[in-house]
Amino acid sequence: MYGRRASQLLKEIDSSEAGQLAPFNSDIFDQVIRECNEHNSQFQSLIRKIVEQNLNIETTRNEDHYGAAIHHLSLLRNKRCLMAYMYNRAEVIQSFRWKVGPVLPHDIQEKLHFSEKEYFKNHSAAIKSYISEMDIDLTVDMVPPKDPYIQVRVLEDIGEVSLGDHSVSLTKNSLHFLRRTDAEQFISQVFYLFLCDILLSLLAIFSGNNTMLNLL
Protein backbone atom coordinates (compact mmCIF):
# COMPACT_ATOMS: atom_id res chain seq x y z
CA MET A 1 0.00 0.00 0.00
CA TYR A 2 1.24 3.47 -0.88
CA GLY A 3 2.49 5.57 2.02
CA ARG A 4 2.78 2.73 4.50
CA ARG A 5 6.54 2.82 4.74
CA ALA A 6 6.60 6.55 5.44
CA SER A 7 4.14 6.14 8.27
CA GLN A 8 6.52 3.66 9.90
CA LEU A 9 8.98 6.50 10.38
CA LEU A 10 6.39 8.51 12.25
CA LYS A 11 5.33 5.53 14.34
CA GLU A 12 8.95 5.28 15.38
CA ILE A 13 8.90 8.90 16.56
CA ASP A 14 5.59 8.38 18.28
CA SER A 15 6.65 5.26 20.18
CA SER A 16 9.96 6.63 21.41
CA GLU A 17 9.91 8.30 24.81
CA ALA A 18 9.66 12.08 24.93
CA GLY A 19 13.09 13.67 24.66
CA GLN A 20 14.74 10.43 23.50
CA LEU A 21 16.17 9.84 20.08
CA ALA A 22 16.23 6.59 18.12
CA PRO A 23 19.01 5.99 15.57
CA PHE A 24 18.31 7.63 12.22
CA ASN A 25 16.45 5.07 10.12
CA SER A 26 18.31 5.55 6.86
CA ASP A 27 17.04 2.23 5.47
CA ILE A 28 13.34 3.17 5.48
CA PHE A 29 14.15 6.81 4.81
CA ASP A 30 15.92 5.92 1.53
CA GLN A 31 13.14 3.54 0.55
CA VAL A 32 10.57 6.30 0.98
CA ILE A 33 12.68 8.68 -1.10
CA ARG A 34 12.82 6.04 -3.86
CA GLU A 35 9.05 5.60 -3.55
CA CYS A 36 8.63 9.35 -4.05
CA ASN A 37 10.62 9.31 -7.26
CA GLU A 38 8.72 6.25 -8.47
CA HIS A 39 5.40 8.05 -7.82
CA ASN A 40 6.69 11.03 -9.73
CA SER A 41 7.71 9.07 -12.82
CA GLN A 42 4.34 7.23 -12.83
CA PHE A 43 2.60 10.57 -12.45
CA GLN A 44 4.57 12.10 -15.32
CA SER A 45 3.93 9.17 -17.66
CA LEU A 46 0.15 9.25 -16.97
CA ILE A 47 0.09 13.00 -17.67
CA ARG A 48 2.05 12.41 -20.90
CA LYS A 49 -0.49 9.75 -21.88
CA ILE A 50 -3.35 12.23 -21.43
CA VAL A 51 -1.49 14.83 -23.47
CA GLU A 52 -0.65 12.37 -26.23
CA GLN A 53 -4.33 11.49 -26.60
CA ASN A 54 -4.93 15.21 -27.26
CA LEU A 55 -7.27 15.50 -24.30
CA ASN A 56 -7.62 18.67 -22.26
CA ILE A 57 -5.57 18.14 -19.13
CA GLU A 58 -7.76 20.50 -17.08
CA THR A 59 -11.08 18.79 -17.75
CA THR A 60 -10.26 15.16 -18.55
CA ARG A 61 -11.64 12.82 -15.90
CA ASN A 62 -10.63 9.40 -17.16
CA GLU A 63 -8.80 6.57 -15.39
CA ASP A 64 -5.42 8.14 -16.20
CA HIS A 65 -6.42 11.38 -14.47
CA TYR A 66 -7.41 9.61 -11.26
CA GLY A 67 -4.32 7.41 -11.40
CA ALA A 68 -2.15 10.50 -11.67
CA ALA A 69 -4.04 12.13 -8.80
CA ILE A 70 -3.38 9.13 -6.57
CA HIS A 71 0.34 9.20 -7.36
CA HIS A 72 0.41 12.94 -6.69
CA LEU A 73 -1.35 12.59 -3.33
CA SER A 74 0.81 9.64 -2.29
CA LEU A 75 3.89 11.69 -3.03
CA LEU A 76 2.54 14.55 -0.93
CA ARG A 77 1.83 12.20 1.92
CA ASN A 78 5.31 10.75 1.74
CA LYS A 79 6.79 14.21 1.71
CA ARG A 80 4.79 15.25 4.75
CA CYS A 81 5.91 12.13 6.60
CA LEU A 82 9.57 12.64 5.72
CA MET A 83 9.45 16.29 6.74
CA ALA A 84 7.63 15.51 9.98
CA TYR A 85 10.21 12.83 10.75
CA MET A 86 13.12 15.21 10.26
CA TYR A 87 11.37 18.11 11.98
CA ASN A 88 10.43 16.15 15.07
CA ARG A 89 13.91 14.73 15.36
CA ALA A 90 15.33 18.23 14.97
CA GLU A 91 13.22 19.38 17.91
CA VAL A 92 14.69 16.66 20.12
CA ILE A 93 18.18 17.52 18.90
CA GLN A 94 17.57 21.18 19.80
CA SER A 95 16.61 20.19 23.32
CA PHE A 96 19.97 18.42 23.72
CA ARG A 97 21.67 21.80 23.61
CA TRP A 98 19.88 22.73 26.85
CA LYS A 99 20.08 19.36 28.53
CA VAL A 100 23.46 18.00 27.51
CA GLY A 101 25.58 20.94 26.42
CA PRO A 102 27.35 22.10 23.28
CA VAL A 103 29.17 18.81 22.67
CA LEU A 104 27.17 15.65 22.16
CA PRO A 105 28.51 12.38 23.57
CA HIS A 106 29.56 9.70 21.17
CA ASP A 107 26.51 7.47 21.56
CA ILE A 108 24.15 10.29 20.60
CA GLN A 109 26.36 11.33 17.68
CA GLU A 110 26.04 7.81 16.29
CA LYS A 111 22.28 8.10 16.09
CA LEU A 112 22.34 11.21 13.93
CA HIS A 113 22.14 11.77 10.19
CA PHE A 114 25.09 13.82 8.91
CA SER A 115 22.79 16.78 8.28
CA GLU A 116 21.50 16.52 11.83
CA LYS A 117 25.01 16.77 13.22
CA GLU A 118 25.53 19.91 11.21
CA TYR A 119 22.15 21.20 12.35
CA PHE A 120 23.06 20.72 16.01
CA LYS A 121 26.34 22.52 15.52
CA ASN A 122 24.76 25.49 13.75
CA HIS A 123 21.91 25.68 16.21
CA SER A 124 24.30 25.63 19.18
CA ALA A 125 26.25 28.44 17.57
CA ALA A 126 23.03 30.47 17.19
CA ILE A 127 22.23 30.04 20.89
CA LYS A 128 25.79 30.87 21.80
CA SER A 129 25.78 34.10 19.85
CA TYR A 130 22.44 35.07 21.44
CA ILE A 131 23.88 34.40 24.90
CA SER A 132 26.99 36.46 24.21
CA GLU A 133 24.90 39.30 22.76
CA MET A 134 22.71 39.35 25.85
CA ASP A 135 25.70 38.83 28.12
CA ILE A 136 23.83 36.43 30.40
CA ASP A 137 24.51 32.71 30.67
CA LEU A 138 21.26 30.88 30.01
CA THR A 139 22.63 27.37 30.35
CA VAL A 140 22.81 27.49 34.14
CA ASP A 141 19.91 27.82 36.58
CA MET A 142 17.78 25.25 34.80
CA VAL A 143 15.69 24.59 37.92
CA PRO A 144 14.27 27.09 40.41
CA PRO A 145 16.74 27.70 43.26
CA LYS A 146 15.59 26.54 46.68
CA ASP A 147 18.57 27.30 48.91
CA PRO A 148 21.80 29.20 48.31
CA TYR A 149 23.74 26.18 49.61
CA ILE A 150 23.43 22.59 48.52
CA GLN A 151 24.94 19.31 49.49
CA VAL A 152 26.64 17.43 46.68
CA ARG A 153 28.23 14.04 46.26
CA VAL A 154 31.02 13.75 43.73
CA LEU A 155 30.56 10.90 41.28
CA GLU A 156 33.76 11.28 39.34
CA ASP A 157 37.17 12.62 40.25
CA ILE A 158 37.31 16.27 39.32
CA GLY A 159 40.36 17.31 41.32
CA GLU A 160 41.20 20.58 42.96
CA VAL A 161 38.67 23.29 42.14
CA SER A 162 39.03 26.85 43.26
CA LEU A 163 35.74 28.38 44.40
CA GLY A 164 35.94 32.06 45.15
CA ASP A 165 38.23 32.52 48.15
CA HIS A 166 38.99 28.88 48.89
CA SER A 167 39.65 25.69 46.98
CA VAL A 168 37.98 22.32 47.37
CA SER A 169 39.27 18.93 46.39
CA LEU A 170 36.46 17.15 44.57
CA THR A 171 37.42 13.49 44.85
CA LYS A 172 35.09 10.67 43.96
CA ASN A 173 32.33 9.87 46.48
CA SER A 174 33.21 12.74 48.80
CA LEU A 175 30.39 14.91 50.19
CA HIS A 176 30.52 18.71 50.13
CA PHE A 177 28.41 21.60 51.16
CA LEU A 178 28.82 24.23 48.46
CA ARG A 179 27.28 27.39 47.22
CA ARG A 180 24.74 26.50 44.58
CA THR A 181 26.19 28.97 42.10
CA ASP A 182 29.63 27.36 42.49
CA ALA A 183 28.41 23.80 42.05
CA GLU A 184 26.05 24.64 39.21
CA GLN A 185 28.56 24.21 36.39
CA PHE A 186 28.95 20.57 37.39
CA ILE A 187 25.34 19.91 38.31
CA SER A 188 23.98 21.00 34.96
CA GLN A 189 25.19 17.62 33.83
CA VAL A 190 22.58 15.94 36.04
CA PHE A 191 20.34 15.90 33.01
CA TYR A 192 23.07 14.12 31.17
CA LEU A 193 22.76 11.08 33.39
CA PHE A 194 19.15 10.51 32.54
CA LEU A 195 19.71 11.05 28.87
CA CYS A 196 22.52 8.69 28.20
CA ASP A 197 23.29 6.77 31.40
CA ILE A 198 26.78 8.15 31.74
CA LEU A 199 28.30 9.02 35.08
CA LEU A 200 27.97 12.66 35.81
CA SER A 201 30.60 14.68 37.55
CA LEU A 202 28.55 15.77 40.50
CA LEU A 203 25.26 14.63 41.92
CA ALA A 204 23.22 17.15 43.84
CA ILE A 205 21.50 15.96 46.95
CA PHE A 206 19.41 18.86 48.06
CA SER A 207 19.48 19.04 51.81
CA GLY A 208 16.50 17.44 53.51
CA ASN A 209 14.45 15.79 50.86
CA ASN A 210 16.00 14.54 47.68
CA THR A 211 14.33 16.74 45.13
CA MET A 212 16.30 15.42 42.20
CA LEU A 213 13.49 13.34 40.85
CA ASN A 214 11.02 16.19 41.21
CA LEU A 215 13.10 18.45 39.08
CA LEU A 216 13.45 15.92 36.34
Next chain:
Amino acid sequence: MSSWDDDESAAVSAAEAATTDVELLRRAWRNEKAAPEILRFDTPLVSRVREQIQLLEETLDDFADTGVDDLVVSLYQMDLDRTLFLLRSYLRLRLQKIEKYTMHISRSDDLLSRLSPQERRFARSCAEIMEKHLEQSVLSKLPYGYDSVTRQSLSSTEDDMVPEPQLDTFVFCKTKSDVGAFQLDDIGEEVVDLVADDLYVLRYKSIKGLVEGGRIDLI
Protein backbone atom coordinates in the same frame (compact mmCIF):
# COMPACT_ATOMS: atom_id res chain seq x y z
CA MET B 1 14.22 44.96 45.71
CA SER B 2 11.09 42.88 45.81
CA SER B 3 8.26 41.86 48.05
CA TRP B 4 7.79 38.14 47.73
CA ASP B 5 4.50 37.97 49.57
CA ASP B 6 1.45 38.17 47.40
CA ASP B 7 -0.15 41.41 48.44
CA GLU B 8 -3.82 41.33 47.61
CA SER B 9 -3.89 44.95 46.61
CA ALA B 10 -1.29 44.17 43.94
CA ALA B 11 -4.11 42.85 41.80
CA VAL B 12 -5.87 46.17 41.77
CA SER B 13 -4.76 48.31 38.89
CA ALA B 14 -4.53 51.39 41.07
CA ALA B 15 -1.69 49.74 42.95
CA GLU B 16 -0.05 48.76 39.65
CA ALA B 17 2.47 51.57 39.91
CA ALA B 18 3.63 50.29 43.29
CA THR B 19 4.26 46.77 41.94
CA THR B 20 7.95 45.93 41.83
CA ASP B 21 9.78 45.11 38.64
CA VAL B 22 10.43 41.57 39.81
CA GLU B 23 6.70 41.11 40.28
CA LEU B 24 6.16 42.43 36.76
CA LEU B 25 8.82 40.09 35.41
CA ARG B 26 7.20 37.20 37.20
CA ARG B 27 3.89 38.11 35.58
CA ALA B 28 5.53 38.31 32.14
CA TRP B 29 7.21 34.96 32.77
CA ARG B 30 3.95 33.31 33.81
CA ASN B 31 2.10 34.71 30.81
CA GLU B 32 4.88 33.59 28.50
CA LYS B 33 4.84 30.14 30.03
CA ALA B 34 1.11 29.67 29.58
CA ALA B 35 0.53 31.37 26.24
CA PRO B 36 0.77 29.16 23.15
CA GLU B 37 2.29 31.93 21.02
CA ILE B 38 5.15 34.31 21.66
CA LEU B 39 4.23 37.53 23.49
CA ARG B 40 5.70 41.00 23.25
CA PHE B 41 9.18 41.38 24.72
CA ASP B 42 9.26 43.99 27.48
CA THR B 43 12.62 45.65 26.78
CA PRO B 44 12.46 48.41 29.45
CA LEU B 45 11.39 45.92 32.12
CA VAL B 46 14.20 43.49 31.34
CA SER B 47 16.84 46.20 31.36
CA ARG B 48 15.48 47.57 34.66
CA VAL B 49 15.64 44.11 36.23
CA ARG B 50 19.17 43.61 34.96
CA GLU B 51 20.25 46.91 36.49
CA GLN B 52 18.76 45.86 39.81
CA ILE B 53 20.50 42.51 39.64
CA GLN B 54 23.80 44.27 39.12
CA LEU B 55 23.10 46.58 42.01
CA LEU B 56 22.32 43.67 44.28
CA GLU B 57 25.49 41.87 43.22
CA GLU B 58 27.50 44.97 44.14
CA THR B 59 25.71 45.18 47.48
CA LEU B 60 26.61 41.56 48.17
CA ASP B 61 30.26 42.25 47.37
CA ASP B 62 30.20 45.18 49.80
CA PHE B 63 28.71 42.90 52.44
CA ALA B 64 31.56 40.45 51.99
CA ASP B 65 34.09 43.25 52.49
CA THR B 66 32.45 44.75 55.57
CA GLY B 67 31.69 41.42 57.22
CA VAL B 68 27.92 41.58 57.53
CA ASP B 69 26.14 38.71 59.29
CA ASP B 70 26.12 35.53 57.17
CA LEU B 71 22.40 35.08 57.58
CA VAL B 72 21.68 38.49 56.09
CA VAL B 73 24.08 37.76 53.25
CA SER B 74 22.41 34.45 52.45
CA LEU B 75 18.97 36.09 52.45
CA TYR B 76 20.17 38.64 49.93
CA GLN B 77 21.86 35.89 47.95
CA MET B 78 18.61 33.93 47.83
CA ASP B 79 16.73 36.96 46.59
CA LEU B 80 19.34 37.48 43.90
CA ASP B 81 19.31 33.82 42.89
CA ARG B 82 15.56 33.80 42.50
CA THR B 83 15.53 36.94 40.40
CA LEU B 84 18.32 35.61 38.21
CA PHE B 85 16.49 32.36 37.71
CA LEU B 86 13.34 34.22 36.75
CA LEU B 87 15.17 36.28 34.17
CA ARG B 88 17.05 33.34 32.68
CA SER B 89 13.99 31.18 32.58
CA TYR B 90 12.01 33.97 30.90
CA LEU B 91 14.63 34.42 28.18
CA ARG B 92 14.97 30.66 27.74
CA LEU B 93 11.23 30.16 27.41
CA ARG B 94 11.14 32.70 24.63
CA LEU B 95 14.06 31.13 22.80
CA GLN B 96 12.39 27.74 22.98
CA LYS B 97 9.21 29.19 21.51
CA ILE B 98 11.20 30.81 18.73
CA GLU B 99 12.92 27.49 18.03
CA LYS B 100 9.61 25.71 17.87
CA TYR B 101 7.83 28.10 15.52
CA THR B 102 10.85 29.55 13.80
CA MET B 103 9.45 29.47 10.26
CA HIS B 104 6.05 30.76 11.31
CA ILE B 105 7.57 33.67 13.24
CA SER B 106 10.14 34.62 10.62
CA ARG B 107 7.48 35.12 7.96
CA SER B 108 5.20 37.39 9.98
CA ASP B 109 6.11 41.03 10.58
CA ASP B 110 3.69 41.25 13.50
CA LEU B 111 5.36 38.34 15.30
CA LEU B 112 8.86 39.58 14.48
CA SER B 113 8.03 42.96 15.99
CA ARG B 114 7.32 41.25 19.32
CA LEU B 115 10.92 40.05 19.60
CA SER B 116 13.92 41.87 20.99
CA PRO B 117 16.62 42.72 18.39
CA GLN B 118 18.78 39.85 19.66
CA GLU B 119 15.85 37.46 19.47
CA ARG B 120 15.12 38.60 15.93
CA ARG B 121 18.66 37.73 14.90
CA PHE B 122 18.32 34.39 16.65
CA ALA B 123 15.00 33.70 14.90
CA ARG B 124 16.50 34.54 11.54
CA SER B 125 19.46 32.23 11.94
CA CYS B 126 17.24 29.50 13.40
CA ALA B 127 14.98 29.62 10.35
CA GLU B 128 17.96 29.54 8.00
CA ILE B 129 19.53 26.59 9.80
CA MET B 130 16.28 24.64 9.86
CA GLU B 131 15.60 25.27 6.17
CA LYS B 132 19.12 24.26 5.25
CA HIS B 133 18.80 21.07 7.27
CA LEU B 134 15.47 20.07 5.72
CA GLU B 135 16.73 21.06 2.30
CA GLN B 136 19.79 18.86 2.34
CA SER B 137 18.26 15.90 4.14
CA VAL B 138 14.87 15.62 2.42
CA LEU B 139 13.92 18.25 -0.14
CA SER B 140 16.95 17.97 -2.41
CA LYS B 141 16.09 14.29 -2.93
CA LEU B 142 12.48 14.91 -3.92
CA PRO B 143 11.34 15.45 -7.52
CA TYR B 144 10.91 18.91 -9.01
CA GLY B 145 7.68 20.57 -7.91
CA TYR B 146 7.71 18.90 -4.53
CA ASP B 147 10.88 20.49 -3.17
CA SER B 148 9.54 23.60 -1.43
CA VAL B 149 10.02 23.87 2.31
CA THR B 150 6.81 25.82 2.94
CA ARG B 151 4.47 24.31 0.34
CA GLN B 152 3.48 20.73 -0.21
CA SER B 153 3.79 21.01 -3.98
CA LEU B 154 3.61 23.49 -6.85
CA SER B 155 -0.19 23.12 -6.88
CA SER B 156 -0.51 24.56 -3.35
CA THR B 157 -1.69 28.14 -3.53
CA GLU B 158 -0.51 29.12 -0.07
CA ASP B 159 2.09 28.09 2.51
CA ASP B 160 0.57 24.92 3.88
CA MET B 161 3.55 23.29 5.54
CA VAL B 162 4.55 25.77 8.24
CA PRO B 163 4.04 24.58 11.84
CA GLU B 164 1.96 27.11 13.76
CA PRO B 165 1.04 27.39 17.43
CA GLN B 166 -2.40 26.13 18.37
CA LEU B 167 -4.22 29.31 19.42
CA ASP B 168 -7.45 27.44 20.11
CA THR B 169 -6.02 25.80 23.17
CA PHE B 170 -7.55 26.41 26.60
CA VAL B 171 -5.64 28.45 29.18
CA PHE B 172 -6.15 29.18 32.86
CA CYS B 173 -6.38 32.86 33.56
CA LYS B 174 -7.11 35.30 36.34
CA THR B 175 -8.76 38.66 35.88
CA LYS B 176 -7.11 41.68 37.42
CA SER B 177 -10.12 43.96 37.34
CA ASP B 178 -13.73 43.86 36.18
CA VAL B 179 -13.89 43.43 32.43
CA GLY B 180 -17.65 43.04 32.28
CA ALA B 181 -19.55 41.03 29.69
CA PHE B 182 -16.97 39.63 27.30
CA GLN B 183 -17.70 38.03 23.97
CA LEU B 184 -15.81 34.78 23.44
CA ASP B 185 -16.74 34.12 19.79
CA ASP B 186 -17.42 36.17 16.70
CA ILE B 187 -21.18 35.74 16.63
CA GLY B 188 -21.92 36.65 20.24
CA GLU B 189 -23.39 33.32 21.29
CA GLU B 190 -20.91 32.81 24.09
CA VAL B 191 -20.66 35.71 26.48
CA VAL B 192 -18.99 35.50 29.86
CA ASP B 193 -19.05 38.04 32.66
CA LEU B 194 -15.44 38.56 33.76
CA VAL B 195 -15.36 39.68 37.40
CA ALA B 196 -12.23 40.98 39.12
CA ASP B 197 -9.93 38.41 40.77
CA ASP B 198 -11.70 35.36 39.44
CA LEU B 199 -10.32 32.26 37.76
CA TYR B 200 -11.41 31.12 34.31
CA VAL B 201 -10.53 28.45 31.76
CA LEU B 202 -10.98 29.98 28.32
CA ARG B 203 -9.73 29.60 24.79
CA TYR B 204 -6.51 31.55 24.35
CA LYS B 205 -7.68 32.92 21.02
CA SER B 206 -10.70 34.68 22.52
CA ILE B 207 -8.84 36.41 25.37
CA LYS B 208 -5.69 37.17 23.37
CA GLY B 209 -6.53 40.87 23.30
CA LEU B 210 -7.00 41.04 27.07
CA VAL B 211 -3.63 39.34 27.67
CA GLU B 212 -1.88 41.76 25.35
CA GLY B 213 -3.62 44.69 27.02
CA GLY B 214 -2.52 43.44 30.44
CA ARG B 215 -6.09 43.16 31.71
CA ILE B 216 -5.90 39.46 32.43
CA ASP B 217 -3.09 37.19 33.67
CA LEU B 218 -2.43 33.68 32.51
CA ILE B 219 -1.55 31.19 35.20
